[in-house]
Amino acid sequence: MAKILVTGGTGYIGSHTVVELQKKGYDVVIVDNLSNSNIEVLSGIEKITGIRPAFENIDCLDYVSLDKMFEKHSGIEAIIHFAASKAVGESVEKPLLYYRNNLGSLINLLELMPVHKVPNIVFSSSCTVYGQPDVLPVDENAPIKPALSPYGNTKQICEEIIRDTIYANPEMKAVVLRYFNPIGAHPSAEIGELPNGVPNNLLPFVTQTAIGIRSELKVFGDDYNTPDGSCIRDYINVVDLAKAHVLAVQRMLDAKNDKNIEIFNLGTGRGLSVLEIIRTFEAANHVKVPYRIVGRREGDIEQVWANPEHANKVLGWKATESVEDTLRSAWAWELKLKERRENNK
Ligand code: NAD
Ligand code: WQD
Numbered sequence: 001m002a003k004i005l006v007t008g009g010t011g012y013i014g015s016h017t018v019v020e021l022q023k024k025g026y027d028v029v030i031v032d033n034l035s036n037s038n039i040e041v042l043s044g045i046e047k048i049t050g051i052r053p054a055f056e057n058i059d060c061l062d063y064v065s066l067d068k069m070f071e072k073h074s075g076i077e078a079i080i081h082f083a084a085s086k087a088v089g090e091s092v093e094k095p096l097l098y099y100r101n102n103l104g105s106l107i108n109l110l111e112l113m114p115v116h117k118v119p120n121i122v123f124s125s126s127c128t129v130y131g132q133p134d135v136l137p138v139d140e141n142a143p144i145k146p147a148l149s150p151y152g153n154t155k156q157i158c159e160e161i162i163r164d165t166i167y168a169n170p171e172m173k174a175v176v177l178r179y180f181n182p183i184g185a186h187p188s189a190e191i192g193e194l195p196n197g198v199p200n201n202l203l204p205f206v207t208q209t210a211i212g213i214r215s216e217l218k219v220f221g222d223d224y225n226t227p228d229g230s231c232i233r234d235y236i237n238v239v240d241l242a243k244a245h246v247l248a249v250q251r252m253l254d255a256k257n258d259k260n261i262e263i264f265n266l267g268t269g270r271g272l273s274v275l276e277i278i279r280t281f282e283a284a285n286h287v288k289v290p291y292r293i294v295g296r297r298e299g300d301i302e303q304v305w306a307n308p309e310h311a312n313k314v315l316g317w318k319a320t321e322s323v324e325d326t327l328r329s330a331w332a333w334e335l336k337l338k339e340r341r342e343n344n345k
Contacts, residue, residue, distance in 0.1 A: 001025040002253055003075050005118070007060055007109070008082030009053065010037035012193045013124065013182055015045060016242035017080060019191070022049040024246055029073045031066070032083065033059040036196060044190040060105030063112070070116040078120035078249045081109055084154070088299075089200060091151035102154035103161065110165045110172075119171055120252040122245055125159055125178045127234070127267070127304055128152040136271075137234075137307035140178070140263045148299045159263075166261045173260045175248040180234035180267035180306050182241050184326035185333035192333030193238075202274060203235075203327075207334035210287045217289055219274050221296035224303070230274035232303035234267035237321035237329075241266055244317045251315065258314075267306025268319040277327075284324040285331040 004021055008014040009030030015037075018028050022045070030042075030053050039055075046052040054073065058065045060083045070076060084102045085091070091098040106123070113121065129152070130138050131145025147153035162174045183203040185192030195204040198214075209217045222229035244266050251257055272280075278289050311317045 001027055002077040002249075003027040003029065003073065004249060005029050005031060005073070005076045005079045006082065007031045007079065007105070008084065010034065010039070010041040010055070011082055013179070013238060013241060014080075014082040015041050015191045016186060016238045017082070017245045018045055018053055019048050019186065020239070020242040020246050021249070022051050022053065026246075026249075028053040029069075029076065030055045031058045031060065031069060033057060036085070038194060041191060047190045048186060048188050060108055061101065063108045066108055066112055067115070070112055070118070074116075076116065076118050077253060078122065079109055079113070079118060080122040080245050080249065081106065082124050084124065086151065087200060088149045088151045091149050091154075095150035098150045098154055102151075103157060106158050106161060110161070113172060114169060120173050120249065121162070122175045122177060122248045123158065123162055125176050126152070126155045127178050127180045127265070127306065129156050129159065129178060130304065132301045133304060136303065137269060137305050138265070139307040140265055140310055163261055170260060173252050173257055174262075175252060175257070176261065176263045177244060177248060178263065178265050179241060180236050180265070180304070182238045183235045184237045184239070184321070184329040186239060187329055187332075189329070189332040189336040192330070192336070202277060203330050206278065206281055206289055207330050209291070210281070210285070210289050210331065211334050211338055215290065217278070217291040218294045219278075219291050220294060220300060222275070222293045223296075226273055226303055228273050228275045231300055232271040232273050232305065234269070234271055234305035235277065235323065235326070236267050236319055237326040240319040240321050244311065244315060247315050247317050262314070264311040264315055264317075265306040265308050266311060266317070267308050269306055269308045271303060271305035272323065280323055281327045281331070284327045287331070
């Protein structure tokens with residue numbers, strides 16, 4: 001089976017994708033500098049699939065080490081590029097760190113692809129490129145809106161860099177995947193999200209509040225123009241999301257892509273409010289999530305959810321996990337983290 005390079009493969013979405021690739025028989029090489037993940041993730045992957053993936057502790061900004069890595073693991077046929085810095089708030093404080101890491105890592109890979117005859121790349125983009133869409137659900141033809149953060153801007157610029165590079169190099173192919181809001185964990189609870197410090201994202205904050213690490217969840221605004229006044233997002237199960245990457249790689253390897261660059265929304269097509277998420281989480285897991293309504297968070301989008309039809313029809317991908325099961329997997333993962341903390345005492 002084909003050899004696939006997964007950058008950021010010990011991270012949240014990357015680790016779930018490595019599992020799905022291995023389950024389909026792909027040979028995986030992970031490159032990660034562990035700046036936002038842990039080496040123990042490799043054991044979690046191994047427990048699920050029985051295979052410990054090849055791992056290289058390399059910074060994607062290090063061109064020379066990446067070059068050597070391609071020599072060592074010769075025959076890589078596709079790259080799935082997850083490695084990036086992703087904290088929106090931090091990107092406002094440290095914009096250059098974000099521009100350097102997210103743009104520089106991508107540029108190094110794109111430069112090395114022709115050198116090592118790697119024709120295919122899948123790129124992790126985000127629904128953040130749409131800002132607040134004028135039409136909902138949002139499809140891939142919707143206009144790109146001015147970015148609300150340096151992080152969001154890196155995703156827009158990276159998409160442009162890929163487009164220009166593919167145009168100039170007809171032997172290269174790319175699939176750009178725009179994720180909506182990935183949540184949950186592997187059903188085995190062997191891998192999941194490892195938020196660094198105080199979580200920014202909703203779900204880790206919900207699970208940490210339910211388990212008592214945080215005293216209460218702050219709901220950022222209940223005065224939006226939505227049915228219950230809280231913001232609406234399209235929450236997508238991380239394993240469903242991971243499976244889309246396998247299909248994207250397979251599509252390029254089978255030369256089934258219509259164009260050398262294709263873009264897909266990855267979401268469920270359903271929007272849920274913050275209050276609906278809290279209520280569903282409580283009911284699915286029989287736990288309370290103490291919360292308080294506070295003011296709006298600066299820069300928040302009021303409501304966004306995907307039109308995933310293009311991915312459904314062309315990629316043959318559809319989100320299948322229920323939100324209840326997904327929220328149960330998030331809770332099982334939080335309980336697993338607690339168990340690990342207690343065992344390490
Ligand atoms: P993550 O932080 O869990 O994973 C990213 C991994 O990349 C980490 O393991 C980190 O150590 C590694 N990394 C970062 N910079 C690196 C570098 N220079 N060299 C090598 N490794 C490096 O994040 P995630 O949630 O799994 O996100 C994966 C990708 O998906 C990112 O590109 C992110 O921007 C994108 N994305 C994430 C979300 C989300 O909500 N999680 C939404 C849309 C898009
Ligand atoms: C979801 C909803 C909050 C925390 C961010 C990035 C975006 C993308 C995904 C990568 C919002 C509300 C949250 C809390 C709350 N990442 N909330 N209390 O804002 O959709 O997007 O992550 O590309 O770029 O901006 O996700 O999980 O932060 O918030 O009420 O403590 O939960 O207001 O409505 P968001 P999120």
